[in-house]
Amino acid sequence: MTHSDILIIGGGIAGMSAAYFLAKAGKSVTVLEREDQPGYHSTGRSAALYSETYGPKIIRKMSTASRAFFLTPPEGFSENPILSPRGIIMTAKPGEEAELDAILSEGRANGANFVELTPAELKEIIPVLHTDQIAKAAYEPDAMDIDVHALHWGFIRQFKSRGGTLVTKADVSAITRESGVWTVSLSNGASYNGDIVVNAAGAWADDIATKAGIPPLGIVPKRRTAVMVDLPADVDAHGWPLVACLDETLYFKEDAGRLLVSPADTTPTEPHDVQPEELDIAITIDRLMTTTSIEVRRPGESWAGLRSFFADGDPVSSFDPADDSFYWLAGQGGYGIQTAPAMGEYAASIITGNDVPPQMEKLGITKDALSATRPTLASGKQELQ
Ligand SMILES: Cc1cc2nc3c(=O)[nH]c(=O)nc-3n(C[C@H](O)[C@H](O)[C@H](O)COP(=O)(O)OP(=O)(O)OC[C@H]3O[C@@H](n4cnc5c(N)ncnc54)[C@H](O)[C@@H]3O)c2cc1C
Numbered sequence: 001m002t003h004s005d006i007l008i009i010g011g012g013i014a015g016m017s018a019a020y021f022l023a024k025a026g027k028s029v030t031v032l033e034r035e036d037q038p039g040y041h042s043t044g045r046s047a048a049l050y051s052e053t054y055g056p057k058i059i060r061k062m063s064t065a066s067r068a069f070f071l072t073p074p075e076g077f078s079e080n081p082i083l084s085p086r087g088i089i090m091t092a093k094p095g096e097e098a099e100l101d102a103i104l105s106e107g108r109a110n111g112a113n114f115v116e117l118t119p120a121e122l123k124e125i126i127p128v129l130h131t132d133q134i135a136k137a138a139y140e141p142d143a144m145d146i147d148v149h150a151l152h153w154g155f156i157r158q159f160k161s162r163g164g165t166l167v168t169k170a171d172v173s174a175i176t177r178e179s180g181v182w183t184v185s186l187s188n189g190a191s192y193n194g195d196i197v198v199n200a201a202g203a204w205a206d207d208i209a210t211k212a213g214i215p216p217l218g219i220v221p222k223r224r225t226a227v228m229v230d231l232p233a234d235v236d237a238h239g240w241p242l243v244a245c246l247d248e249t250l251y252f253k254e255d256a257g258r259l260l261v262s263p264a265d266t267t268p269t270e271p272h273d274v275q276p277e278e279l280d281i282a283i284t285i286d287r288l289m290t291t292t293s294i295e296v297r298r299p300g301e302s303w304a305g306l307r308s309f310f311a312d313g314d315p316v317s318s319f320d321p322a323d324d325s326f327y328w329l330a331g332q333g334g335y336g337i338q339t340a341p342a343m344g345e346y347a348a349s350i351i352t353g354n355d356v357p358p359q360m361e362k363l364g365i366t367k368d369a370l371s372a373t374r375p376t377l378a379s380g381k382q383e384l385q
Pocket of ligand 1: 009010011012013014015032033034035038039040041042043044045046047048049050170171172173200201202203204224225226262304305306307308330332333334335336337338339
């Protein structure tokens with residue numbers, strides 16, 4: 001049986017980014033991934049967006065802390081740039097102006113660049129938009145697309161080149177601990193030993209904890225749907241920013257000459273290989289046709305993925321309160337890709353007994369803010385989305 005310093009369960013972006021930084025810190029690491037493709041679940045189903053103004057507070061800080069890695073990744077990490085220009089336009093309906101203003105002033109205070117657009121200017125950029133129900137809009141030119149595959153496989157390749165082991169088709173079925181050593185057993189009969197277990201199982205994070213005899217944290221997976229739509233021949237969407245309604249009912253972005261459209265649904269569900277529901281596809285198309293002049297006769301391919309949340313909407317990255325050899329790396333919500341470099345580095349630092357990395361400390365990231373015992377539930381503060 002192989003023994004590693006650290007066993008990571010889950011080979012999505014969370015597990016692989018932590019694995020990369022742990023291997024870089026000189027640890028022996030084995031990642032156990034149930035599927036034959038490590039990006040099969042949430043990591044491979046995202047909208048691939050990077051925005052420093054999107055998401056709750058710690059997420060925004062983690063996104064900012066990730067920027068340097070995205071812009072100048074380590075040598076040999078990726079052949080192509082990981083980020084490419086996209087931009088976001090947020091639209092506010094009548095009555096939502098103050099909400100948009102609040103986002104703009106907070107973003108600007110943190111150095112974000114926003115350009116306010118009148119409905120007429122908006123129409124010039126996205127001619128298909130019905131602007132009669134839009135009171136105000138803001139353009140964030142610095143939002144980027146992420147090449148998720150390049151990022152994920154950059155972590156995997158460099159992790160392996162440092163001696164790390166990624167085992168696929170490794171369905172973790174039992175987790176026990178004896179004399180300070182974890183034994184993680186697979187449904188195919190194999191088992192692995194390690195000193196520390198990192199739970200990076202995404203939607204299955206609570207399930208993995210339960211298998212290890214650790215109380216679950218109440219991580220809730222929520223389904224989100226995406227549908228591809230063909231554009232009429234006379235609509236050239238090349239270079240369009242992503243358009244998002246402030247009330248989180250719809251967003252769309254150009255993708256290889258078509259539109260990727262999502263109703264921004266957040267339906268709580270059990271962890272499973274989630275598929276899109278017919279009703280959600282119909283809602284997506286209906287909202288697109290109400291918001292734009294695009295006629296959709298037949299939707300293209302669609303998919304759904306799970307975005308998993310802790311109670312207050314921010315992620316958890318800490319040892320379990322009752323067991324300092326079981327580490328939670330969970331609850332990345334809808335932001336796990338754009339925060340992965342900083343979240344991976346942070347987790348590796350804490351797991352190896354170090355403190356919050358200095359560049360993150362400067363941004364105001366604290367251990368308390370990411371701990372599993374932070375007082376969100378006690379205070380009743382909920383930022384579920
Ligand atoms: C439609 C949609 C749009 C999104 N858009 C964005 C976006 O624009 N920007 C952004 O930053 N984020 C976005 N996200 C969120 C992002 O995709 C997630 O936050 C991120 O992928 C979570 O990564 P993860 O590694 O935690 O989860 P996953 O990728 O799901 O990885 C968890 C892994 O654990 C494995 N696992 C589970 N149980 C076991 C077991 N028993 N044994 C072995 N392995 C196990 C699973 O097989 C899985 O591969 C979006 C998500 C969705 C669904």
